[in-house]
Amino acid sequence: MSSAARASDASVAEGGAAPIPGLHLRFGELSMSGATMPWRARGAGPNYAGWMIGTRHSYDRVADRYADELGDELRGKPLDRGLLEVFAELAGGGVVADVGCGPGHVAAYLAARGVRMIGMDLSPAMCGVARTSVAVGAADMTALPVRAQSLVGLVCLYAVIHLDRQQRAAAYAEFARVLRPGGHALIAFHTSDTDFPVGAAKTLTDWWGHQVDLTFRYLDPSAESEALATAGLVPVARLDRAPHPDIEHPSRRSYLLVRRRP
Numbered sequence: 001m002s003s004a005a006r007a008s009d010a011s012v013a014e015g016g017a018a019p020i021p022g023l024h025l026r027f028g029e030l031s032m033s034g035a036t037m038p039w040r041a042r043g044a045g046p047n048y049a050g051w052m053i054g055t056r057h058s059y060d061r062v063a064d065r066y067a068d069e070l071g072d073e074l075r076g077k078p079l080d081r082g083l084l085e086v087f088a089e090l091a092g093g094g095v096v097a098d099v100g101c102g103p104g105h106v107a108a109y110l111a112a113r114g115v116r117m118i119g120m121d122l123s124p125a126m127c128g129v130a131r132t133s134v135a136v137g138a139a140d141m142t143a144l145p146v147r148a149q150s151l152v153g154l155v156c157l158y159a160v161i162h163l164d165r166q167q168r169a170a171a172y173a174e175f176a177r178v179l180r181p182g183g184h185a186l187i188a189f190h191t192s193d194t195d196f197p198v199g200a201a202k203t204l205t206d207w208w209g210h211q212v213d214l215t216f217r218y219l220d221p222s223a224e225s226e227a228l229a230t231a232g233l234v235p236v237a238r239l240d241r242a243p244h245p246d247i248e249h250p251s252r253r254s255y256l257l258v259r260r261r262p
Contacts, residue, residue: 054213056123057212058210058212059122060124061210062208063129066129070103072105073247073248074109076244076248077244083255084155084186087155088115091115095116095153096151096155097118097144097151098120098154098156099120099144099175100120100141100158101127103131104132104134105131118135122138122139122141141156141163141175142170142174144174147178148177148178149177149178149179149181151179154179154183155185156171156186156188157187157188160224161189161218162214162217168227169231172228173231175231180260182260182262184236184259185257185258187258188253188256189217190217190251191220191240191251191253193243194250201216224254225258232260233259235256237256238254240253241253
């Protein structure tokens with residue numbers, strides 16, 4: 001894990017520079033056994049701890065290969081870049097979190113456009129391979145280590161796909177808690193592919209030669225829009241797109257731009 005990810009109960013510096021004023025995070029490694037956690041998931045259900053540990057371990061195992069394969073993916077995704085450009089403009093001068101940041105490429109893209117970024121991922125190993133000067137740390141999206149109304153924006157691309165409906169509702173409520181009134185969130189997910197329709201789930205047990213235990217859910221954009229609205233995040237815009245050939249998994253995707261109610 002990077003030195004930024006090991007910061008504890010202190011202001012986290014952006015790229016090792018001065019701390020971000022008014023933003024205090026508590027990044028910490030989650031227990032390998034799941035017996036102890038520095039914070040508790042809020043409303044994610046009784047089976048959440050076991051799921052979280054399995055998902056975390058899975059991404060820890062593939063972190064290096066994931067960074068190699070996907071760390072430069074935005075280069076071939078013009079629509080994604082366009083959405084992030086819009087999001088950067090909406091963010092203004094406040095702090096934005098990339099939740100489920102993986103190797104940090106989205107956070108880095110936004111930071112390069114002047115956005116004051118932090119990154120969070122469930123996997124400490126993924127934080128450790130992040131190829132960015134943005135401060136990153138291990139965190140659970142259903143219990144973010146961020147004060148209420150601290151962020152002007154939040155991006156979460158292809159991370160809620162691992163959560164079931166109750167867990168996603170808990171995550172969306174947490175997104176609303178940490179966003180300032182009027183703050184924006186951009187959320188992306190898979191909706192279908194040739195083998196899995198909307199509403200289906202795919203279980204992966206081997207990924208790049210590593211044993212994993214991951215569930216990928218294909219979500220209904222209308223249902224997710226309603227769930228976000230229930231959490232206090234009202235729709236602003238939606239983009240549905242086909243896959244980019246030879247660049248990514250051949251699935252259809254949706255992007256939801258929402259705003260926290262004033």
